[in-house]
Structures are given as C-alpha cells and as structure tokens.
Amino acid sequence: MSPISRGFVGRRQNTDASRLPPGQYVTTDFPVLSAGPTPHTALDAWTFTIRGAVEQTKSWSWSELTSLAAENIKTDIHCVTKWSKFDTQWSGVSLDVLLAEARVDPQAKFLTAWSDGGYTTNLPLEAVTGGKAWIAFSFDGKPLHPEHGGPARLLVPRLYFWKSAKWVRGIELLQHDEPGFWEVNGYHNYGDPWKEQRYQGD
C-alpha cells in the first residue's frame, strides 16, 4: 500500500484509462531513448537477415524488403520510461511474411533481434507471430526518422518499446532464450506493459 504523498493532486489526463497500462502517462510528443549514437547506414548497404534455426538463411535488400506487401498499423505504444503514445501510425512488413519465407525450424522457440550499433533484444517466437510484429519503415506516412530507428525498426507494440529494436538488421531464431542488451542490464526479460514488467523481478 503506497503512502499518500502529502499535497499531491496530480494532473489527471482526459484519456481513455483502459488504454493506459499501469504507471504510464500519455504524451503527444515522441521522445527518443537510445544507449549510444544514432547509426546512419546507407540504404544501398542495408540488408535484413533471418538466420539461426531456419531452413535457410534469408536476406533482403532495402528494395526487396520494401517491395513486399506492406501493412498499415495503427497502434498504441508504451515505453518503459513511462510515456505512452496513442494511435501511432506505421507501415511495414509483417514478420509472419518474412518468417514464412525463411521457413522456421519447428524447434525454434525464441529469437534475438540485432541492430546497427550492436543493440540486441530477445523475444519468444510466439510474441512476434500471428500479426503481432512488423519490420516498420514508415511513421506517420513518412520514412522513419533515424532517431526513431530508421531506416527500419522492429515493431512489437504489445511489449514495452525497447523490444521494438531500432535500426534492426536481422533476427536470429534460437531454441533457447538469450537475454539481449537491456535484458542483461536490469530490465525485464519479457516486458509486458499491462503487467508492469519493467525491471528484473517485476
């Protein structure tokens, strides 16, 4: 039971509380969080690769990836640093499409996404299949800005946004779980905002 903070009233937001996970507040801005400098990879040198427990390692160039059937996604996003942003609009290719092309080994249960700059994050395969994850390359109808992860980032809006790896360059399918960058630096391994799984032990 939390003690009452003497004299605290708070600034109630006129928002749909059912859309706001515990401990979050709504922002209309789009804050930037990153552990290091923003990478700037030229599109003609950019590829997206699926490797590991797959029938065949598969890579797409920028033009190949962006010519696949893209979906428009309108979704709320939730950052572990407490901000949530409603009705963000993205377009990108569903990970279902890409995983089908690489033909995932039935033994694979987890994946690690890796990015330019060395960032990694881990996810159970079931968290990104069945219309739950995309490789997104456009935000608000415009190319995704480098500070927000452009040219392309993973988009997994059901989990805290550090799982939506910026500057993503590939995923590796694994039979075992391999904690990623923030997951070995004190953050929760799964990161469900609705269960407020921010940090290890939550």
Place this chain on the structure above:
Amino acid sequence: MNWQIAKVVEVVPETARVHSLVLDCPTWSGHLAGQHVDVRLTAPDGYQAQRSYSIASAPEDPKLMLTVERLDDGEVSPYLFDVLAVGDELELRGPIGGYFVWTPAHGGPLLLIAGGSGVVPFRAIVRHRAAAGNNTPTRLLYSARSIADVIYRDELSQLATTGLDVRLTLTRAWPDEWTGFRRRIDMEILRAVAWSPTERPLVFVCGPSGFVEAAANALVELGHDAARIRTERFGPTGS
C-alpha cells in the same frame, strides 16, 4: 523490484529551478554511479504518477541524493520542487539501469558531456572516482545557459583539486570576463576537449534529446568509436 520508502532529510538549493533532495532510505541496497531511480507519487484517491530521476550521490555517500529540475509543464517535478519538504516521505525503487554506469574498472580516459541537468549522474561518477582515490584522466564538458544555471558549481570547483578537468560552455549569457566557451557544443569544442580518437576515450553523454543527438553525432564524425559512446536522453524530441 520493490518500492521503498525514503524520507527527505535535506533540501539543497542548486539553481533557481533545480534543487537536490537528500534522502534517508534504510532499505537502500546501494547503487553504481550513473544509475537512476523511479519515484512514485500517490494522491489521496489512489491516483499515481511515476517518473525516473538520476542518482546524484556516489555509492560511498551516506545518503541517497536526487537532483530535480522543475519543468513548468511537468506533473511530478513541480511537486518535488514546490511541495515536498524535509520530513516528507517519498516512494522510490531502484537502482535501475546497468549500462550508463562507470566504475574504475571501466577505465578511461573518461569524458563526461552534460547538457543542463544532464550533469546529475556525472556528479555520482566524479564523486565515486574521487572517493575511490582513482586517477583515471577525467574531463567534464558541461553546457549550461548561464553561470547561474550551473548545477553543483562550487562542488565542481572543489573536485578540480582531485584532477577532474571541468570545461564549461555557456550558451545564452556569460560574465564579461568569461574565458570559457560561449556557444552550444560543436565539433570545434569537441576537437579541443574530447582527446583524440586514437586515445579511445570512454564517453558518456547526458542531456536533452537534441543535445545528446548533436554531441554523439559530432563525436562519431570526428572519428570516435560509436561503441565507446554511451548516451542517456531526457525530455521531448523538439522535432
């Protein structure tokens, strides 16, 4: 991670918009220099708000200290600045974050680049370095609007006696006799302060998002290894 109760034992004015909260937290398990805490406020009807604040105290300090900048359009910082007083309780949990931290084992040369209240985690780092008797070559490049906006000004002068090299740049106003830099951090300032890329300084950059983006990009452009640059950002994008 459990919520803990801390009691405010001292409020230290730093600048017109910034003060430090010295906290007594008997359950605190210790921290690394550079980590942060989450603070949670609760209204009488149960409404809660949480925000993160960098820890300003070194691991060796007897009390936990947070330094808070009052953001006029904020929800939590105006409460912490205007209302919270000595004797009040504050709910917090931490320490949080395992990457934006420095220990003597991380080595150097160590370059700390702060914009405004981004200097807070660096207070923890330079105090930790001094308390450990460590002699890693360390420079703090600190951008503030004016002399009156420099947080920990006297303390940073004191720490200069431990070999900490402090370089200030003032971006809006400066005294007539000011001999330091007089502009936002740019390539030329970084070339003068950041060591050469061949010396592979370990760089920490903390401040508003646009400040961090500009400083980190300039360092990479100067040839510094992106893997040696750690960033922590706060506030809106401004774009």
